[in-house]
Amino acid sequence: MSRIAVIAGQGALAPAIIAALGDPLVYALEGFAPDGVAAAPFRLERLVPFLDSLIDQGVERVVFAGAIRRPRLEPEAFDARTAQLVPRIMMAMQSGDDAALRAVLDVFEENGLKICSVNEIAPELIPEDGILTGAPSEADQRDADRAAAILAALGGLDIGQGAVVAQGLCMAIETLPGTAAMLDFVACHADLRPNPKGARGVFYKAPKPGQDRRIDLPTLGPDSVTQAAAAGLAGIAWEAGGVILLDRVESIRRAETAGMFLWARSPMGI
Incomplete structure (x- = not known):
C-alpha cells in the first residue's frame, strides 16, 4: 500500500500537515525536529540509505513541511553512495539555498519518490x-x-x-x-x-x-x-x-x- 512521508521542518506547518494527512510517516533532519512532533531523525550524510528505507516501507510520495536549515556536514559520516552526490550538491549550494534544495529534491525523485506540494496535500491552507x-x-x-x-x-x-x-x-x-x-x-x-x-x-x-x-x-x-x-x-x-x-x-x-x-x-x- 502506498504511503506518504513528511519531512518535518521547524515551525507550525509540519503539525498542520501531519494533522491533515492523518497517519503519515514523519522524519526530520537530526537536530532540527519541530517542537511537539515525534519524528524519526535522519542525516543528510546518509541520504541514499534513508531513501532506500522509505521505499522499503512503501513510501511513494514525500512532502516537505516547515523551515529546514542547512546542517553542518561531517565528511567522515558519509556512506559511499551518498558521497558520490556531494560534488553535485556542493555545486548547487554555490548558487544559493534554493538551488541546493532543488538538487536534493532531484535526488528524491530520481529514486522514485514524488515530491508533493502543500497545495496538493492541504489546499485549504x-x-x-x-x-x-x-x-x-x-x-x-x-x-x-x-x-x-x-x-x-x-x-x-x-x-x-x-x-x-x-x-x-x-x-x-x-x-x-x-x-x-x-x-x-x-x-x-x-x-x-x-x-x-x-x-x-x-x-x-x-x-x-x-x-x-x-x-x-x-x-x-x-x-x-x-x-x-x-x-x-x-x-x-x-x-x-x-x-x-x-x-x-x-x-x-x-x-x-x-x-x-x-x-x-x-x-x-x-
Whole structure:
C-alpha cells in the first residue's frame, strides 16, 4: 500500500500537515525536529540509505513541511553512495539555498519518490484571491503594490520572502533572521514614516520568482498578525495562491481585534 512521508521542518506547518494527512510517516533532519512532533531523525550524510528505507516501507510520495536549515556536514559520516552526490550538491549550494534544495529534491525523485506540494496535500491552507478581513485603503493598496515590486526585483538574489512598505517607502526587507526580526525592526523605527498621520504600512509576503513551490512556500499565521500589529501596521497582504496561512480562524480573530486587514492579493493587484 502506498504511503506518504513528511519531512518535518521547524515551525507550525509540519503539525498542520501531519494533522491533515492523518497517519503519515514523519522524519526530520537530526537536530532540527519541530517542537511537539515525534519524528524519526535522519542525516543528510546518509541520504541514499534513508531513501532506500522509505521505499522499503512503501513510501511513494514525500512532502516537505516547515523551515529546514542547512546542517553542518561531517565528511567522515558519509556512506559511499551518498558521497558520490556531494560534488553535485556542493555545486548547487554555490548558487544559493534554493538551488541546493532543488538538487536534493532531484535526488528524491530520481529514486522514485514524488515530491508533493502543500497545495496538493492541504489546499485549504493556501488562500486564493480575496480579502479575509478588514479593508485596505487606496494608500494600503499602493504600499502592497510597491512591496510586491520590491520582492519581485530582489527574487533573483535569494534574499527573503517579505517586505514592509509604508507611504511608498521600504521600511524593511526580510533577510536571514526572519519575519519576527524584520517586524521588530519596523516597530523600533516607526518614526521613519514621513507623515505620522498617514498610511501605517503593509507587510507583504510572496514566493520568490522562479521558486520551486513544492517546498519552502512563505508561511503566515496568528503570530505574524500579532507581530505586525505590534509594529503598528495597517495590515498584511500576500500573493494569493502562493502563501500558506496557518490557523485561519485565529489569524482573522487577531487581525479583527487589532483593526488590521488580511488580504490574499492577486499578483495583478485588485
